[in-house]
Amino acid sequence: xxxxxxxxxxxxxxxxxxxxxxxxxxxxxxxxxxxxxxxxxxxxxxxxxxxx
Numbered sequence: 001x002x003x004x005x006x007x008x009x010x011x012x013x014x015x016x017x018x019x020x021x022x023x024x025x026x027x028x029x030x031x032x033x034x035x036x037x038x039x040x041x042x043x044x045x046x047x048x049x050x051x052x
Contacts, residue, residue, distance in 0.1 A: 004034040 007030040
């Protein structure tokens with residue numbers, strides 16, 4: 001489990017227990033950041049435009 005996944009789960013639990021009153025986009029922001037990083041660094045590796 002990565003740091004971003006653990007942080008996302010922690011934020012979700014805190015949101016559902018009414019400890020934090022953040023909006024859902026802010027609670028899920030670590031997940032969005034992890035997905036963005038995945039696309040930036042892994043996107044060129046899985047690009048279908050490299051047909052040889």
